Amino acid sequence: MATSLFDLTGKVALVTGAAQGMGRAMAIALAEAGADLLIVDRNEAGVRNTAAQIALLGGRVDVAVRDVSEPGEVRAIYAQLDNVFGRIDFAGNVAGESIMAPPEEIALEDVEQVWRNLVFGRFCSCQEAGRRMLKAGRGGSIVNIGSLASVTALGRGHVAYSMAMGAVAQMTRELSTEWAGHAIRVNAILPAQVLNPGLEQRIAANPALRTQFLSGIPAGRFGKPDDIQGLAVLLASDASSWITGALIPMDGGNLAMNGGGSVRHRKTAEEKAAQ
Helix, strand or coil: HHHHHCCCCCEEEECCCCCCHHHHHHHHHHHHHHCEEEEEEEEEHHHHHHHHHHHHHCCCCEEEEEECHHHHHHHHHHHHHHCCCCCCCCEEEECCHHHHHHHCCCHHHHHHHHHHHHHHHHHHHHHHHHHHHHCCCEEEEEEEEECHHHHHCCCCCCHHHHHHHHHHHHHHHHHHHHHHCEEEEEEEECCCEEHHHHHHHHHHHCCHHHHHHHHCCCCCCCEEHHHHHHHHHHHHHHHHHCCCCEEECCCCCCCCCCCCCCCCCCCCCCHHCCC
16 A cells, blocks of 8 residues: 555644643654644643654644633634644544543533533534635544543443543534535544553552453553554545544454453463463
């Protein structure tokens, strides 16, 4: 297959949540494939560090320190994009955090904030990107980060998060249907447990979670932020020109395995030596 299918030279990408984790990994992968970027995060030090990494690759990069849960902030991001680059070919909506609490205890204000973080901000970004792509007539690609909680229940106080992520999945499908005829593709990536500072803190506070999570992942390991890189480049590039409306698990086989299933893992070198 021609590598030019994955070449993003001349394309402009916007990535939110780019200070760390999957947002940072996505932004760097797109830059390595040739894209110019506007990267966004509330964490100024982190997002500027990501920008420095991209600059070392020789790419053009600009930074917006904004809160994507606020529509005015999202619109300001896209106004900056217009001024600096004058086009958009790819939008990666990664940023957003949750508030966890049992459903009988969670405050309605917290439910609303999670919705703003994960749904409202993502839709506003999709809307702004879609308007520009429709006007330009070149098509484009939008990727929303969902979760396995978009399609399955997690329990453990995830009710607001799962409600919001379910909405992200259906928003993705609706937008893909509305815009597919204009060559604008809208897809979602649904990660399982990807190690990030928040997850590491939860495991440190409750070590039993490590075993619980890994028991449901046939691949036998947690996700890494870099696991998103190849998929991000695929979805941003012409190589995925007929993929839209997809909810793509990135989960080491988690979604595929029945709750009562079990897996055989490859033995480590140490285990083989002990035989």
